[in-house]
Amino acid sequence: MRFFRVALLVLKKDFAIELKSYEILSTTLFFAVSCVAIFSFAFVKDGQAPVDAAAGILWIAIAFSGTLALGRTFERERYGETLKALLLAPAPRPAIYLGKLLGIVTLLFATEIIVVPMVAFLFSAPFFERPLLLVALLGLGTVGYAAVGTLFAAMLVRARTRDVMLPILLYPITIPVIIAGVRGTSALLASPVDEPVAMLWIGLLTFFDVVFVTLSLWTFEPLMTE
Amino acid sequence: MIRRTWIALVTFVLLGANAFAQQAASDGFVPMSSLPPGEELPAARFVVASYAFFLMLMVFYVWTIWKRLAKVEQDMKELGRRQGGATR
Amino acid sequence: MKKLFVPVAAMTALMFAYAPIAIANAPYESTMRLVQKIFYFHFPAWMALTVSVTICTVASALYLFKGWAKADRIAVAAAEVTVIFGLFGLVSGSLWGRKAWGVWWQWDARLTMAFLLELIFFGYILVRNYGGPGAEKLAAAMGIFGGATAPFVYKSVDWWRTVHPKTSVMTTLGETSPEMWFVVWFCTFTILLFMGLLLAARIRLEEQRAALDELYLAAED
Numbered sequence: 001m002r003f004f005r006v007a008l009l010v011l012k013k014d015f016a017i018e019l020k021s022y023e024i025l026s027t028t029l030f031f032a033v034s035c036v037a038i039f040s041f042a043f044v045k046d047g048q049a050p051v052d053a054a055a056g057i058l059w060i061a062i063a064f065s066g067t068l069a070l071g072r073t074f075e076r077e078r079y080g081e082t083l084k085a086l087l088l089a090p091a092p093r094p095a096i097y098l099g100k101l102l103g104i105v106t107l108l109f110a111t112e113i114i115v116v117p118m119v120a121f122l123f124s125a126p127f128f129e130r131p132l133l134l135v136a137l138l139g140l141g142t143v144g145y146a147a148v149g150t151l152f153a154a155m156l157v158r159a160r161t162r163d164v165m166l167p168i169l170l171y172p173i174t175i176p177v178i179i180a181g182v183r184g185t186s187a188l189l190a191s192p193v194d195e196p197v198a199m200l201w202i203g204l205l206t207f208f209d210v211v212f213v214t215l216s217l218w219t220f221e222p223l224m225t226e
Numbered sequence: 227m228i229r230r231t232w233i234a235l236v237t238f239v240l241l242g243a244n245a246f247a248q249q250a251a252s253d254g255f256v257p258m259s260s261l262p263p264g265e266e267l268p269a270a271r272f273v274v275a276s277y278a279f280f281l282m283l284m285v286f287y288v289w290t291i292w293k294r295l296a297k298v299e300q301d302m303k304e305l306g307r308r309q310g311g312a313t314r
Numbered sequence: 315m316k317k318l319f320v321p322v323a324a325m326t327a328l329m330f331a332y333a334p335i336a337i338a339n340a341p342y343e344s345t346m347r348l349v350q351k352i353f354y355f356h357f358p359a360w361m362a363l364t365v366s367v368t369i370c371t372v373a374s375a376l377y378l379f380k381g382w383a384k385a386d387r388i389a390v391a392a393a394e395v396t397v398i399f400g401l402f403g404l405v406s407g408s409l410w411g412r413k414a415w416g417v418w419w420q421w422d423a424r425l426t427m428a429f430l431l432e433l434i435f436f437g438y439i440l441v442r443n444y445g446g447p448g449a450e451k452l453a454a455a456m457g458i459f460g461g462a463t464a465p466f467v468y469k470s471v472d473w474w475r476t477v478h479p480k481t482s483v484m485t486t487l488g489e490t491s492p493e494m495w496f497v498v499w500f501c502t503f504t505i506l507l508f509m510g511l512l513l514a515a516r517i518r519l520e521e522q523r524a525a526l527d528e529l530y531l532a533a534e535d
Contacts, residue, residue, distance in 0.1 A: 179426070219455055273349060
């Protein structure tokens with residue numbers, strides 16, 4: 001129980017800092033929105049959007065703004081050397097990881113609340129035919145992506161080349177999650193909704209989430225020890 | 227000793243490779259007559275290319291390891307020599 | 315270790331010399347004919363890759379949890395060997411695909427996942443080379459996560475409908491064509507031995523580098 005209390009405390013701390021300035025939320029949102037806008041300039045011609053593009057663009061926007069959010073969140077921790085202090089606290093390390101992960105996931109959900117309707121609007125994509133499936137896909141995909149991202153961003157706080165290294169480490173490993181998200185979402189966009197295919201990818205995403213979260217919780221402790 | 231080992235290894239690989247390239251090439255030409263006439267793409271060149279690529283890649287990789295090892299050993303010798311000079 | 319190197323190298327060389335003869339004499343496959351002969355090195359290369367990925371993952375975990383410097387050296391060596399065999403596997407597969415499927419590349423499950431694995435271990439080497447101080451741990455995490463995706467590569471052809479032959483090809487081959495089966499495993503054994511030699515040489519390089527670093531440190535004092 002103490003484990004989850006610590007995780008919630010870390011989450012509350014991050015929230016309190018973010019609510020003072022809304023810096024990360026506003027920059028991430030702005031980035032995601034401009035990302036989608038650029039794609040719509042590039043792909044939508046004469047009011048006609050390419051059929052399958054919406055799913056891919058949605059996930060690209062999420063992945064890119066996710067990288068930005070991860071970088072900024074841990075840059076803040078590095079700047080005040082607060083991550084070191086956090087790790088010195090007599091709390092289980094995996095709980096600290098979980099708290100940070102919850103913070104990132106919440107941030108990305110907030111971004112998705114704006115970006116999904118925007119993509120649906122600009123690309124005239126029928127995202128909301130099966131809202132539950134969409135929520136499941138987005139939720140599971142975001143958790144999988146953020147699980148790996150939080151771990152690597154936390155590790156990179158000490159590295160000199162962190163800006164370059166984060167995408168290099170993060171993208172190859174999370175591509176399976178992005179592929180599953182894109183394929184699942186484009187199954188939702190098919191004119192009779194292709195439910196079995198969407199369910200297959202949801203199952204796969206669940207599997208990836210379990211593997212990635214377990215591995216992250218397991219490796220966070222030794223990775224953060226100097 | 228290491229250098230000699232490397233020479234031995236590379237020679238062996240090259241010898242083996244030689245037999246292999248010739249074999250693959252002649253192997254490619256024999257069955258052409260037995261292929262059905264409808265075949266648009268001759269398969270032999272893909273097979274030969276694949277095995278040739280293996281050979282080149284491995285020779286290249288072995289060469290890079292050898293090169294890097296030689297560099298490190300040379301640095302070691304250099305350091306030993308400089309240290310020997312300094313103490314005297 | 316060192317004593318074994320030369321005899322094993324000699325044996326591998328002999329086996330490599332015999333491999334083309336064995337491959338040439340193996341019976342032709344009924345539908346793909348000559349181009350199927352790529353298989354005799356394609357499959358062993360992926361087997362070697364599987365072994366080296368496993369070694370890299372286990373060694374990374376050992377380094378991370380136990381802090382053994384030796385495990386770290388083994389992990390780097392295995393990652394580099396993985397990239398080399400993966401490169402050959404992708405290129406030979408592409409050549410085969412051009413003939414058998416008519417295209418150089420196709421984003422089907424097996425190929426995508428294999429490409430990803432190659433990408434992950436290439437990233438591993440990039441992190442190693444340019445990550446600066448502390449890169450060993452970053453790379454170790456990369457090795458563990460990369461190893462975790464490897465089973466997907468193996469099973470992907472059985473789970474999704476793809477153009478790539480299924481893994482069951484290998485289990486039934488022993489019955490359908492014992493000659494082919496023998497040649498495939500002969501080549502696999504040869505390439506695994508060769509991979510062991512490469513690994514040993516690469517580990518030796520890493521050890522020499524560590525020894526050199528120590529000498530430099532000693533010289534500075």
